[in-house]
Amino acid sequence: MTDDEFTTEIYYESDADESQLDDVTVAVLGYGSQGHAHALNLHDSGVDVVVGLREDSSSRSAVEADGLEVVTPVEAAARADIVSMLVPDTVQPHVYEQIEDELEAGDTLQFAHGFNIHYNQIQPDEDVDVTMIAPKSPGHLVRRNYENGEGTPGLLAVYQDATGDAKGRALAYSKAIGCARAGVVETSFREETETDLFGEQAVLCGGIAELIKVGYETLVDAGYSKEMAYFECLNEMKLIVDLMYEDGIGAMWDSVSDTAEYGGLTRGEAVIDDQVRANMEEVLEEVQNGEFATEWVTENQANRPVYTQLNQAEKDHEIEEVGERLRALFAWQEEQESETEDEREKLQAD
């Protein structure tokens, strides 16, 4: 499929031929959220893996503790047939410049997100395959699910098929990291990039964090206790979303009271109203026309002034302190008895 087409083809384990990774070395560049998950899952699936990290990388000890080999990105790429680019998006063009000469004709440059290809920050030579297996999950769950015998859904895209076998290799990779256990949806770099950025900004990360904080602030500003507001707007969010995750939105409506269902159905649309819909459309437009990408690249060139300020403000939000205190009191937390007692006394004193 080309970079403009949309399809809903879904692949599972039986569609993938793991022998495509026999006699293949995969260089996993980066050992963060996705990097550690891909490297360990590939290794546990019997694939030859070498991790690439800079000489002074703080991640090197973790790789060694996990029993994998770590060398520099250049050496890893030189040894590999598949180079999996799993350093942060903003770092990838810089790392690509270092390893570019190590990519031989017929090698694969593999991504977990299409940002740098779609927005032309990386322009690979024509003789390499350029593919993507993008887990629809934080990396730590990609690893945890694999270890539990489960998997996380992923997306597959081929941007460049120099060998004629790019998709087969990508499918094998998706099987080796556990995505094919849950389903691998075929897509394009464009579709993955735009939907992923939209989803994380408007719904999954930005949208939900703001919904929680505004709900919390509304209750606290009206005089209700911080603890009450935390449990109502943040803690119970997970429990409600778990029901939707397990069996759909209907299962959630079935499980909550009729009062909650009627109130939610009538008031939900009043909160997430046409203005929110218009805001979401604007967010999507900025992703589609490249405005967000330009802003993010420029922000990094300027050493992240806006990011740094917003990141700190988020950490300083009152809900974080309240949540930390309350989570420490959960009976299943492995806290020292004395610390727990101190917390209880503090909570009662508040």
Ligand SMILES: NC(=O)C1=CN([C@@H]2O[C@H](COP(=O)(O)OP(=O)(O)OC[C@H]3O[C@@H](n4cnc5c(N)ncnc54)[C@H](OP(=O)(O)O)[C@@H]3O)[C@@H](O)[C@H]2O)C=CC1
């Ligand atoms: N986070 C996620 O769950 C998801 C991420 N993705 C995509 O996966 C890719 C990787 O993202 P993510 O896992 O979040 O990345 P991380 O931020 O977790 O990557 C951190 C790793 O990159 C290394 N690194 C950081 N800076 C450099 C540098 N300048 N040179 C060399 N190595 C460096 C770090 O090592 P060091 O100790 O040297 O800093 C560390 O090993 C991205 O394309 C992202 O969009 C896709 C789906 C979900």
Ligand SMILES: CC[C@](O)(C(C)=O)C(=O)O
């Ligand atoms: C939702 C955020 C994400 O897109 C992801 C975990 O899938 C990311 O970029 O981290």
Ligand SMILES: [Mg+2]
């Ligand atoms: Mg994502």
Ligand SMILES: [Mg+2]
């Ligand atoms: Mg993302």
